[in-house]
Amino acid sequence: MKIDLYNQEGKVTGQAELPEGIFDVKLSKDLLHQVVVSQMANRRQGTAHTKDRGDVSGGGKKPWRQKGTGRARAGSSRSPLWKGGGVTFGPTNEKVYKKIVPKKIKRAALFMVLSQKAKNNLLVLLDDLKIKEPKTKIVFDILKKLPSFEKSALIALPNMDKNFITASRNIDKVETMQVKDLNALDVLNNKYLVMSKESVKVMEEIFKK
Numbered sequence: 001m002k003i004d005l006y007n008q009e010g011k012v013t014g015q016a017e018l019p020e021g022i023f024d025v026k027l028s029k030d031l032l033h034q035v036v037v038s039q040m041a042n043r044r045q046g047t048a049h050t051k052d053r054g055d056v057s058g059g060g061k062k063p064w065r066q067k068g069t070g071r072a073r074a075g076s077s078r079s080p081l082w083k084g085g086g087v088t089f090g091p092t093n094e095k096v097y098k099k100i101v102p103k104k105i106k107r108a109a110l111f112m113v114l115s116q117k118a119k120n121n122l123l124v125l126l127d128d129l130k131i132k133e134p135k136t137k138i139v140f141d142i143l144k145k146l147p148s149f150e151k152s153a154l155i156a157l158p159n160m161d162k163n164f165i166t167a168s169r170n171i172d173k174v175e176t177m178q179v180k181d182l183n184a185l186d187v188l189n190n191k192y193l194v195m196s197k198e199s200v201k202v203m204e205e206i207f208k209k
Contacts (some may be wrong), residue, residue: 004120006126007199009147016125016197023118025111031183034110038099039185046097050090059085082094103139107207109184110185124148129157129196133168136150143174150193156195158202179203 001024005016018024059078065162066073080088096176117123131138143149152173157164165176175190179202187193 001118003125004122004124006124006146006147008126008128008142010142011129016200018118018200020124022111022203022207023115023123025108027112027116028108031105032109032112035101035106035184038101039106039183040101041097044096044097046091046093047141048086048091049093052088052090053080053086056084056170067072075103106183110182110187113184113187115132115191117187119148122192124153124192124194125200126194126196129155129164129194130161130199131167136167136170138166139164139174140171141193143171144188146194148194152189153192153194154186154190156193156199156203158196158198180206 001018001020002015003018005014006011008014053076056078059076061077063074063077064071074082076082076085078085080086110131115122126146131142143153150173151176154176155164155168155176156179158175158179159176168176169173173190175186177186179199180196182203
């Protein structure tokens with residue numbers, strides 16, 4: 001599969017061949033849905049928490065005697081029926097939302113998303129993507145010349161580039177990530193995927209394993 005190759009000036013310098021095993025994979029909506037839902041669940045923090053009657057302080061004394069008052073029986077003022085009492089069946093932070101998905105399935109989902117980006121002209125490939133100093137203006141000037149400008153974009157770096165990450169983190173709608181950390185959810189969450197030829201080579205090496 002061939003796509004246009006850009007330089008950092010935003011000009012098309014030629015075409016590049018993408019590996020078919022990664023960028024030309026048939027889409028399976030059911031498989032992709034399974035993986036995306038699992039990845040969203042795995043990022044869920046589960047911070048919502050309520051106290052049941054055993055967690056609420058107080059209520060150690062029986063409010064009134066069992067018989068003879070004419071009122072309903074009550075054993076504790078921290079009953080869920082009472083104001084200030086515990087919550088019945090409320091959310092707790094002990095719940096685990098994590099879902100386990102096999103590595104091969106996650107990788108297949110990623111290939112499907114990458115293929116769709118390439119087929120729909122949402123993959124921007126550059127001959128090189130490097131800066132000498134961590135200045136936001138330098139990265140901004142590069143991005144504004146590319147088709148992905150003014151749209152959300154995920155920049156896939158071949159390796160840890162502190163200069164580029166530092167320079168791009170203040171740009172709106174732009175995320176950076178190493179190729180080895182790419183996943184279906186993050187790629188889908190951004191309109192465009194921006195990467196260099198070196199990133200594609202690193203990707204091939206990683207996914208040969």
